[in-house]
Amino acid sequence: MKNNHSLIIGGGIVGATLALKLAQAKRPVTLVDATPERDKESWQQLLRQRDARVYALSLASINLLKAVGAWQNIQASGRKADYTQMQVWQLNGLGELLFGDSESHNNTAPILGSMVEPLVIEHALWQRLNDTDVSDYLTVIKGQKVVAMDWLGAHKGYQVNLENGERIIANLLIGADGRGSFVRKQAAIELDTLDYKQTAICCAIQTDKPHLTTARQAMLPTGTLALLPLADITDSDKAKPQHWQSVVWTLPRNQALALLEEEPRFIADKLAAASNYELGSINKIESIASFPLAAQQAKSYVSDNLVLIGDAAHGVHPLAGQGLNLGMLDVQALFEQLEHDYMRSGNKLWGSQQTLRTYERLRRPHNSLMMHSFSALNWLFAGTLAQTRPIQQIRSEGMYRVGKIKPLMRLFARQASGV
Incomplete structure (x- = not known):
């Protein structure tokens, strides 16, 4: 004992x-x-x-992993994708929020966090x-x-x-x-x-355009669509870096389950269209999985x-x-x-x-x-009420005005980093 x-x-x-x-x-x-x-x-x-899944580790989480001596092992593995920008936008309406360094492709830009597979x-x-x-x-x-x-x-x-x-x-x-x-x-x-009555489809995709160390999130009427940088693993990945992304695509449950019955190529094409081809077409798709969403x-x-x-x-x-x-x-x-x-x-x-x-x-x-x-954010962007004109106008105006207030954007970035 x-x-x-x-x-x-x-x-x-x-x-x-x-x-x-x-x-x-x-x-x-x-x-x-x-x-x-x-x-x-x-x-x-x-x-x-x-792995199609990644954790978006904040600076606070990275610092904690450093303190216990684990982050050093992650760095040595090369299996992490730092991100220097976070882009949030809605497709049918005005408004975009951009957190972090505008020169996201610059290696000297400070990171907001790192995407690492579980x-x-x-x-x-x-x-x-x-x-x-x-x-x-x-x-x-x-x-x-x-x-x-x-x-x-x-x-x-x-x-x-x-x-x-x-x-x-x-x-x-x-x-x-x-x-x-x-x-x-x-x-x-x-x-x-709280059951959101939504299902998240996750997968790994290789896109035409590089992610440029930017984490992207589109606020769609059906739910959020996240495109998150993935580490380059193979020699061919490293020869053409920054083209792999982890996807978390939130959809109403019945719609997600129906889509999961389709062929991978069909899912990839639907996914590219849903993102409004933000990173071009999708060349490869791997590790398609799903999970129900609840808080x-x-x-x-x-x-x-x-x-x-x-x-x-x-x-x-x-x-x-x-x-x-x-x-x-x-x-x-x-x-x-x-x-x-x-x-x-x-x-x-x-x-x-x-x-x-x-x-x-x-x-x-x-x-x-x-x-x-x-x-509240999920309710504000997804669902029937969220698509009414008054709510759309409030969202668009709010995102536009918040994006113009630089001190507030820096505050949001600090909150997301956890430090």
Whole structure:
């Protein structure tokens, strides 16, 4: 039986990052993840393929990955696509917003963030989890599901039973196990949910025109269409760089499901037309997939000796690509609050109820604001009411005027960067 300061359930990006932060601070932590352990060869095989999905990592998320030593591995892999501009526009109406350096093709332009495939980030974190400098304080258990968790009282915390029969006792139980969180359900924490009745089609495309390190988002009557830079992987990619994009195309659910029945070439042509050929025609399309869109938030982020972070606590519309970034801000806030209160108590109180409530006050209102803001933007651009002339005029005039106020545009860019 293991006894720890902290037990993290869920070894995805958010859970692994927090585990590394705690281990670096010499706070004993165990990380349990249901995904089986992968060896070096398995990782290499997975990473040979291009993933259609990317995370739009903000500067704050990049800085956090640097702090835990994972960003260095991502840089070494070459599997990242920095972006220096963000372009937002609506097709049937006036108005365009352009964030960042207008000379986006200039290598000296400051970046707004970086597009990185999920598996690339996970691999970089996996490499760090196995490094000797954190091994004295970090225990990683892969391929094991949690089958039971019992609260033993405020002074002892939780006992967690794994499917192999192993039991772990921890002062603090941290749920980082995603939208369907077992930890959240076992703690009887309810959810506020919002079904957008939309489905996102994601894929990787090679376009005629280069992306010029610009992330693009078209606000269409059917939903948003994001064209996000992808890293160049093969030698042929690198010979003609900046032509691969990750697509997240939001459509009404029935329309999306019907389109997914079509041949890839048909989907590519429809996609190019939907973007108004912003990057020309689409030469190749790969890894077509889809997922339903819904927002959710836990009614509480904390319980006795228990706290939720990342998607276990909240999930937002992918409209601005901020889901993972919000989870990384959770990690930073929780770590700082745990450390601050532990030191203030003379190294006696770890994960006290006061500490967890402070974390919740810091993060839940901010995440709520982001969730409802994305929902409002989705409502403002997509759907029947959004296409009425008064709403179109309000959108067009608003985007035009906001785009002219440079200090406000810089403020928006800073907010998106998270720093």
